[in-house]
Amino acid sequence: MSAKKFAFDSPEEAIAAIADRLKVVGGDDECPSCLGRVLAKPVTADRDSPAADVSAMDGYAIRLSDLRPGETIPVHGESVPGSPPPTMNAGSLVRIFTGAIVPAAADAVVKREDTEELENAIRFRDVALSTQVGENIRRAGENAKSGSTVLPAGVLVNAAHRATMVNFGCYQASVYSPVRVTVITTGDEVGVFADEAPQPWQLRNSNQVALTSLIEPNPWIAIQAVQHARDDRETLQQSLAAALDQSDAILMTGGVSMGDYDYVPEVVREVGGDVVFHGLPIRPGKPILGAATGDGKLILGLPGNPVSAAVGCRRFALPLLAKQSGQTEWCPPAMQVRLQAAGSKTLPLHWMRIVKMVADGVAEPVFSQGSGDLVSLGQSSGFVEVPVGESGEGPWRYYPW
Numbered sequence: 575m576s577a578k579k580f581a582f583d584s585p586e587e588a589i590a591a592i593a594d595r596l597k598v599v600g601g602d603d604e605c606p607s608c609l610g611r612v613l614a615k616p617v618t619a620d621r622d623s624p625a626a627d628v629s630a631m632d633g634y635a636i637r638l639s640d641l642r643p644g645e646t647i648p649v650h651g652e653s654v655p656g657s658p659p660p661t662m663n664a665g666s667l668v669r670i671f672t673g674a675i676v677p678a679a680a681d682a683v684v685k686r687e688d689t690e691e692l693e694n695a696i697r698f699r700d701v702a703l704s705t706q707v708g709e710n711i712r713r714a715g716e717n718a719k720s721g722s723t724v725l726p727a728g729v730l731v732n733a734a735h736r737a738t739m740v741n742f743g744c745y746q747a748s749v750y751s752p753v754r755v756t757v758i759t760t761g762d763e764v765g766v767f768a769d770e771a772p773q774p775w776q777l778r779n780s781n782q783v784a785l786t787s788l789i790e791p792n793p794w795i796a797i798q799a800v801q802h803a804r805d806d807r808e809t810l811q812q813s814l815a816a817a818l819d820q821s822d823a824i825l826m827t828g829g830v831s832m833g834d835y836d837y838v839p840e841v842v843r844e845v846g847g848d849v850v851f852h853g854l855p856i857r858p859g860k861p862i863l864g865a866a867t868g869d870g871k872l873i874l875g876l877p878g879n880p881v882s883a884a885v886g887c888r889r890f891a892l893p894l895l896a897k898q899s900g901q902t903e904w905c906p907p908a909m910q911v912r913l914q915a916a917g918s919k920t921l922p923l924h925w926m927r928i929v930k931m932v933a934d935g936v937a938e939p940v941f942s943q944g945s946g947d948l949v950s951l952g953q954s955s956g957f958v959e960v961p962v963g964e965s966g967e968g969p970w971r972y973y974p975w
């Protein structure tokens with residue numbers, strides 16, 4: 575670790591420092607179903623939106639000069655969505671429906687409830703007499719002009735973006751390649767043990783599923799490989815070097831602390847990782863290691879304890895991978911929640927405290943025996959980050975699993 579106890583005072587500073595060293599994966603895949611992928615090129619409007627002046631209401635397209643109290647005005651023709659508008663003759667109105675094109679001669683639309691509807695004619699109610707030019711008309715191009723950018727590159731495509739894209743005829747977007755991630759867990763004590771019972775000195779590989787489950791739901795990530803390495807310096811070095819060739823990021827767990835078999839820090843250096851931090855003022859997760867290679871790849875060494883590994887993956891790996899994926903908003907503001915029954919305990923570190931959401935904007939601490947307690951982890955919905963020396967209800971940043 576550095577001469578100063580920690581290289582950075584907070585998770586944000588550490589994340590920002592390593593993010594600066596990472597390269598965006600780039601690529602330019604044509605993708606019809608781009609949900610959850612990152613736009614590599616902006617989406618532009620293929621026509622004005624709306625494409626013409628359209629009515630925002632069901633009612634009557636009028637000339638303001640026809641707005642006179644008490645008079646009966648004849649209705650000639652209808653403008654309906656899906657058809658071009660009729661010509662509007664002088665001294666008459668056109669019945670119009672929401673979304674239909676406003677006839678060129680009209681300068682406003684009066685809602686039907688502001689009229690008295692007679693047979694083939696209407697009379698304006700008093701409320702209609704103050705109608706202004708353009709009222710209830712959505713003007714051609716008021717949302718976007720043809721050729722303008724409606725979604726910039728770097729957007730992580732969600733349902734709302736897809737609706738926008740389809741509206742402008744973009745059925746196949748150009749997206750960045752997914753970030754290729756290899757997960758490497760370590761430790762001679764760790765195995766699968768699905769069919770046979772582990773010995774008391776053995777453990778099931780919960781970190782592997784915690785990490786893959788946190789990253790897998792993101793279509794902008796591709797899990798390249800999932801490996802387990804024994805606590806053997808050479809094997810670990812070979813696994814890491816081979817994985818680096820095939821991946822943009824490596825997430826490791828275990829072997830990052832002070833033990834005789836904790837080879838991760840030296841092996842990361844040997845394969846060309848420049849260590850940006852090793853140890854941060856957080857609990858749990860203090861021994862975390864963050865490194866970048868010369869060609870902008872990420873190596874994150876998360877502590878082996880299961881709560882520390884999950885917290886580290888959620889708080890550090892996800893935003894850093896998002897940065898590599900090309901997302902402009904790779905570190906979005908966290909939700910804030912209040913902590914009920916928080917107590918007055920403080921820590922000289924940022925406290926990544928596992929909690930469960932209990933009401934809108936309110937969470938409760940989950941009692942935990944420490945960072946190896948997988949029972950408490952399973953009872954939590956995420957964690958809050960309580961800054962150094964603080965306590966109480968917050969609000970604190972909340973990171974859901």
Ligand SMILES: Nc1nc2c(c(=O)[nH]1)N[C@H]1C(S)=C(S)[C@@H](COP(=O)(O)OP(=O)(O)OC[C@H]3O[C@@H](n4cnc5c(N)ncnc54)[C@H](O)[C@@H]3O)O[C@H]1N2
Pocket residue numbers: 759760761763764777778779780781782827828829830831832833836858859860861876877878879880882945946
């Ligand atoms: N002398 C010191 N010892 C320790 C320190 C320290 O500062 N000085 N830090 C402690 C803290 S805090 C943590 S966290 C751990 C992290 O250690 P490592 O990253 O080296 O992790 P391991 O020793 O390999 O494992 C810790 C713990 O987690 C279990 N484990 C490991 N991998 C998995 C897995 N894939 N699935 C489930 N559980 C796993 C492992 O069996 C250990 O019980 O170091 C402290 N020590």
Ligand code: MOO
Pocket residue numbers: 856857858859860861877879882945946
């Ligand atoms: O920081 Mo360790 O991650 O407490 O268990």
